[in-house]
Amino acid sequence: LTIYRKDYTAPSFWVDTVEMGFDLDPKSTVVSTRTTLKRNTESTEKDLILFGESLKLVQIRMNGQKLARTAYEIDKHSLRIFNPPNEIILDIETQISPIKNTSLSGLYVSNDNFFTQCEAEGFRKITYFQDRPDVMAKFTVMLRADKKKYPVLLSNGNLIEKGKLSDGRHFAKWEDPFKKPSYLFALVAGKLVCQEEKIKLQSGRKALLQVWVEKGNLDKTQHAMDSLQNSIFWDEQRFGLELDLERFMIVAVSDFNMGAMENKGLNIFNTKYVLANSKVATDADYAGIESVVGHEYFHNWTGNRVTCRDWFQLSLKEGLTVFRDQEFSADMIGTNSGRAVNRIADVRVLRQAQFPEDAGPMSHPVRPESYVEINNFYSVTVYEKGAEVVRMYYTLLGHEGFRKGMDLYFKRHDGQAVTCDDFRAAMADSSGRDLTQFERWYSQSGTPRLKVATKYDAAKQTFEMTFTQSCPATAGQDKKQPFHIPVAVGLLNAAGQDMPLHCQEQANPTDSTTLVLEITKAKQVFHFTNVTEQPTPSILRNFSAPVELEMDYSDDQLAHLLAHDSDAFNRWEAGQRLAMRRLLKLTAAVQVQQPLELDTMFIEALRKTLNDSTLDAAFREQVLTLPSTTNVAEQMDVIDPQAIKAARDFMRSEITRHLKADLLTAYENNLTPGKYSPDASSTGMRALKNLALAYLQEWPKSSTFELADSQCANAKNMTDRIGALAAMVNAEILTGGTHKDATKSANKAVAHALKQFYNDFKQEALVIDKWFMLQGSAGSTDVAKMRKLLKHPAFTLSNPNRARSLIFAFCNANPSQFHAADGSGYALWADLVIELNAINPQVAARLARSLDRWRKYTPALQEFMQAALQKVAASKNLSKDVLEIVTKA
């Protein structure tokens, strides 16, 4: 059942060409495939092994002859042809039922249209094939379907022919000029319309760009189109990589398991990452679209032109492409502080999701050693930690050094299926650097701890920094070797300015105020000279490595960094450290029922940041956003969700009590009247304003609630509408207790606002998702209310976006209710995992992850969690996907 990286062998046959014919019909689609193959003389395997799943084999012919039944063997997952000749032409006809395919992998139907999703192993649900990424071939695809029902027929590459057939049918023939693995195959057929634009590429060639959507959505494609053009120009400028096709298509589909898919020339997207206008999409949606459109486009080179040898190398394309999309989004903002805000958001994701993953039962290296179901390894570790690993090359080699490495990578491997080692070799060879030890970032799992101790000698004017690294044991890995860690440091003087850096162990090649120290040993000391006064060290600037930094900063040092650090990331980080320290203390105080207190020093530091108009609004918003419940939980030995929530609630209400006037001013100073624009400055202002509005709801008086109510009623864009609605929904229970009357009318107003919102947007699926999400994550939504929402006529488990909106919000973003003391949240979880497993294993497996960290909770909760896990494990017809998760948990 388990597949191991060490067992990799090359395929027994190479494929030259694939010609496919589809007779599309929802109930029964016939697929004919002609493949030309040549034996791989280096392989010891004599047979040809094709994978196939849920297929009906209609016929199979080899070199024009019907294949004798004794010449092959067939089971549930594969078709094996015994020792075929060295050069063969295979004709295979299969029959499939797209309408019955609820897994959304392979060929399926969504809103009466056809779509495919073949990564990682969906192609084998279409026909028998060596469905593995190192088998690359040139594809030609003929699509035939009813012309009225399916007027648009799309596949990869260039359209070379189209025309009429008898019986009201028509056809389109597509040819992809580039060799590709089967996971990049795609087709789309149905009633769709497109926005199209022609652009001129760097070389002077022209390209046709199209964004395909359902008819009612043509007013929501402009941002995706703009993002696509920006992506194309950015990749030309930053990496010298040009679009290699005459035409590039994006298609939006409302039933989709993930964000989007980089099929060659025919990217298929979850509607969530395409459709936007100011009425239905938030600033965050606009940013998400820009980054995912970029991500998929950048795959055209990092993923498609150079692909993965096997799925253990997934991060080769994903880590690299996430890094590229992060850089793209940062460059689109341009300003230094804008870049920092993006960096903060990326690091938040890492800490919120990847650090916990890496400390739990599903912990795996960026390049996993084994898997049961590869879909479970499209993980935050492979993607986001993988991107951090690529970023470390960038930090070590510098801007130009990294570019040289990329150039060499393409020079060596264009058109090939390669490994993470090949990428590392290109980086090493192009720079002349030894990156041998760097491999440990790919082979060792777990979040390294980096401890720092410092010593200042005023007489000698020296400053000493001692780094000690370690990495906790993780699933299947007890012992770890030291990592090669780039640590960017600076020293601040008492005035808050950067001091010149003279390090004995490592010269500063650019004479800048940030030096990248390279830590390679378990313990390492660095000596700085000519340090004229006691400095405040700023360590791990811009989060230069994905580690947990342990440093005994004093509160005063942190306040100094928060006020002055030239590195905006570390400025924010200092604020988070101040907050985290207090949240942990408060949580402990809640547990022993001691009085709760928050010091003035912290509140004044926040006040100063909030009121500092020299700082971007977006940055101030990040500083004022407290560490999440999950962030706090990860810092505790035993997680007590209710205590964390009480501590956080207390901190929020104390902040509001002291900063009410400042928050009101921030609210008023950051209104964005006029035409909506998703630019960084307006986005930042709305974010800060809506954060202030949310804080102000802690003020138990109706005036601030009315402010939210009125913003909700008068909002001119979705960001302000949902921002206000969220503030109101979360105020519902917060105003309880002390002000009974206010609570009553507030609850009425909330119910009214929710109803109004639903009525205004019931035609907009993506907005209704937001409506469910808001309620799933609201502190006032308990299990009983959840069961009611699950029965809402607009709710369905079979649409992944809808399922995620309500259920994932509850299980992952509503900790105090999900972890209800009676275990009812877990019981609900088990029911839903089991139900989803029968519909869509991939989505079910994602939900199954919500109990990953069960060992860290209080014993009473652990018992309920185990019972729920066992209930799922014991249920019938469990998919590999879910089985792997619950077994490992």
Ligand code: ARG
């Ligand atoms: N390669 C796609 C992306 O990074 C993700 C597709 C994953 N799909 C899946 N079923 N595992 O954008």
Ligand code: ZN
């Ligand atoms: Zn990707």
